Amino acid sequence: MSTKQGVKLLKKIRLLEPTMPTRATGVFKGEASGFLNWNDILYEKFYDVYTQVLNNFWKPSQVSMVQDKKQWGELDKNIQDKFLEILTMLSGLDSLQTPTLIEILKFIKDPAVKAILANFAQQESIHNESYSYVNSSLIPLERQKELFKKIQSHPQVIKRNKPIVDAYQRFVDEPTPQHLFEALIHSTNLEGIYFYLAFAFYYNLGRQQLMTGTATMISYIHRDEMVHFDFIATLVQILMYEYPELNTEENVQFIYDTIGKAVELEKEWSEEMLGDIEEKADIDLDEFHDYIEYLANKRLRMFGLDNLYEDYKENPMPWIKTFDDESINLTKTDFFEQKSRTYAQVSTSNGFDEL
Incomplete structure (x- = not known):
């Protein structure tokens, strides 16, 4: 690990270290040759994640926007405006992810993790393409x-x-272990908290058989993001194992505070976007706020932490259950046009049973 004015920095990887072992001895620390042999990797789950990412592959052009184009002019003007603003906001958020993942890759020793994050970065680019694809179908x-x-x-x-x-x-x-830890927690918020008003908005249109092409595309993005934030949570745990000095009460509190702040900001955003058209948008924002707290508890449990909010025994937004984490995670299905697009299913052995 190098230093910068006394601050310990993560060491950037060399492309290849042929004298080092093929099987990495650590993800962030340790030794690794840089050669990738999927039959000889540090954690078996890495191959499960990689396989799931490949099975989830999709392209925006596979989703028909013909019906969306026909229905667009029939939507209320306020709904149109919010539809476009929320979609553009999603594009802004996902624009952050590709370059940030590439920066993190510079400090990953394990070639299997490098392969997974490279695919994540590519998926984020596909998400951006999908938002542009929807926009180009509807507006100049x-x-x-x-x-x-x-x-x-x-x-x-x-x-x-x-x-x-x-x-x-x-x-x-300043790529220190602490700053990487903080960035990974914020990435969990971006993909595991911030997207969910958007998901709910488009799924709500989809359940009314409106803009089903867009809603289908959102369901694919949703499922990608679930794989992302689950794996990021795994990386956080590995990072804290390899750098035990990160295991502090302050960092545990940082997770609680950061996720709690993300919840409050998502609630504020929901009021900003839909507060004046709540009835017209047919979304109960109080119900949505409970749903965000429910999701935040799930994110905390990924880190092995206790709930921050009321322990919701059931999903507090019942109508979204058809499109929520568990349902989206089972299969690549077009929920809205009812066309089967089934790929390999996730199982409990993959570690995604508690998303």
Whole structure:
């Protein structure tokens, strides 16, 4: 590990270290040749994750937008506006992920983890393409540019994104184990908390048989993100194992505080987006707020921590259960057009039974 004015930094990997073992002795620390032999890896779960990522592969062009185009003009103007603003916001969030994952890759010793994160980065690019694909199907380029300009300067968007952007930039500027830990927790918030108003909004349209192409695409993105944040939680646990000095009460509190703050910001965002059209959008925001707390508890349990909020015995947003984490995770199915697109199913042996 190198130093910068007395601060211990993670050491950037060399592309190959032929004298080192093929099987990595650590993910962030240890030795590794850089050669990848999937039959000789540090943790078997890594291959399960890699296989799941490949099985989940999809392209935006596979989803028909014909019906969405027909229905677009029939939507209420306020619903149209929120549809586009939320979609553009998603594009902004996912734009952060590809370059950040590439930065993290520079410090990963284990070639299996490098392969997984490289695929995650590619998936995030596909997500961005999908938002552009939807926009290009519905509105002209000039309107798209206006939306991006609006979102880039929107006070609530800036407030919401600032903790994540700051954490990512701290890691890029000073790649210490602590800053990596903080960036990974914020990544969990981005993919495991921040996207869920958007998911609920588009799923709500889909269950009314409206904009089903968009809702189908969102279900694919949803499932990708579940694999991402589950694996990121695994990396956090490995990081804390390899750097035991990270195992502090302060860092446990950091997880609680950061996830709690993300929940409050997602609630604020929901009020900003839908507060004045809650009835028209047919979403109960109080119910949604309970749902976000329910999800936050699940994210905390991924880190082996106790619930922060009321222990919801059932999903507090019953209608979304058809499209929630457990249902999306079972199979690649078009929920809205009812066309089977089944790939390999996830099982408890893959470690995704508690998403």
